Amino acid sequence: MQQLENLTQEALELGAGVLPLNATESEAQRQLQICNACRYCEGFCAMFPAMTERLSFEKADIHYLANLCHNCGACLHACQYAEPHEFAINVPQSMAQVRGQTYQDYAWPAALGRLYKKNGLWVSLSLAASLAFFLLLAVALQGPLWRASEIGNFYDVFPHNLLVSLFAPIFLYAILALGMSVRHFLQDIRPATGGVAADSSSAIEATHAVLQLKYLDGGHGQGCNNEDDRFTLSRRRFHHLTFYGFMLCFAATALGTLYHYVWDLPAPYNFPSLPKLLGAIGGLALCLGTAGLWRLNVRRHPLHGDSAQKPMDLGFIALLFLIASSGLAVWLARDTPAMATLLCLHLGAVMALFLTMPYGKFAHGFFRSAALLRYAVEKRQSDKATTSKD
Known part of the structure; x- marks a missing residue:
């Protein structure tokens, strides 16, 4: 134990950072130094092999490693230095705290990131409710709210051009804000991960890891820990359903746009249309x-x-569930008087998701993808250096 403490202290002295660390980052640095001396968990996820490439941990290193961590929990249950040991190592919790901080630090504009982090569930639901109420009011001013559409066409409620004018600016703002945040994050971590630009092989490797959720298998294929020591693949499976469900919905919307503008086939669409x-x-x-x-x-x-x-986290999950369930309800009730009301609820939830997208859990997918890309680059640079020495 004394040898481990000496190694940790030497590494801390070696790694005195150029940029000052806050309390959360300093605690993460302390734990990473101990883990780097131990290395028992290096097979669990990408974070640990990346950690072993370092002798010290600056701010950029800590931000990078925190976003490589998939919070699977396996290392906590395997750790011999977790509480009640005096070292009190808890890498999943420490990395989660830093990761949440990066969403706020790199948010654009930063003030919105702070607001959403503290009140995510309330902000998400109240924003969705407010936008839905605004849309309901607009519909009610045009006639009876509880009215049936003759052909089940939601363009009878909101004209196509009006929907485009409402959603296009919000969507473009979300893309801009996310792009600015991830760009700043990549600029900060790139020097700490080799400094070279990503090539196609690195991009393919990172994409493969993202689409497979490779590191949610606990490093051994049995899955993650959730409420206890048992391993489960539930998180990986539900993440897959959520991710690919969202992508299929997005693909349906994008394809509908092509149908409308390219092939002059406006909605509504019915089975068996794609x-x-x-x-x-x-x-x-x-x-x-x-x-x-x-x-x-x-x-x-x-x-x-x-x-x-x-x-x-719960605010993001709630918004996605509201979008999916209300979208299905609009389709099922398309020929009933409830369609207009359900459509307003659905559109309110979608607009709320776009507005909060750059500041909440949705952003973590982009930050983690960026970190995995830099990990692929760094790993290839390390392999080249090893080969050249041989």
């Missing part, structure tokens, strides 16, 4: 995935993550 098929499958997958993630989130052991981020 937009309807993609939307229905995606909506069902998204409902199942978000319901499962909500259950896992509320039951998760408090030592596995940052409890301060639960409002942000």
Whole structure:
């Protein structure tokens, strides 16, 4: 133990950072130094092999490693220095705290990131409700709210051009804000990860890891820990349902846009049209995935993550579930008087998601993808250096 403490102290002295660390980053640095001396968990996820490439941990290194961590919890249960040991190592919790901080630090504009982190669930639901109420009011001013559409066409409620004028600026703002945040993050971590630009091989490797959720298998294929020591693949499966459900819904919308503008085939679409098929499958997958993630989130052991981020996590999950369930409800009730009301609820939830997208849990997918890209670059640089020495 004394040897481990000496190694840790030497590494801390060697790694006196150029940029000052806050309390959260300093605690992460302390734990990483101990883990780097131990290296028992290096097979669990990408964070540990990346950690072993370093003798010290500056601010950029800590931000990079925090976003490589998939919060699977396996290392906590394997750690011989976790509480009640005096070292009190808890890498999943420490990395989650830093990761949440990076969403706020790199948010654009930063003030919105701080607001959403502290009040994510309340902001998400109240924003969705407010936007839905505004849309309901607009519809009510045009005639009876509880009225049937003759052909089940939501363009009877909101004209196509009006929907485009409402959603295009919000969507473009979300893309701009996310792009600015991730760009700043990459600029900061690139010097700490080799400094070279990513090539196509690195991009393919990172994409493969993202689409497979490679590091949610606990490093051994049995899955993650959730509320106890048992391994489970539930998180990976529900993440897959959520991710691919969302992507299918997005594909349905994008394909509908092509149908409308390129092939002059405006909505509504019915089975067996491809937009309807993609939307229905995606909506069902998204409902199942978000319901499962909500259950896992509320039951998760408090030592596995940052409890301060639960409002942000649950707000994101709630919005995705509202979007999927209300979208399916609009389709099922398309020929009933309830269609207009349900459409307003659905559109309000979609607009709320776009507005909060750059500041909450949605951003973590982009930050983690960026970190995995730099990990692939760094690993290839390390392999080249090893080969040249041989």
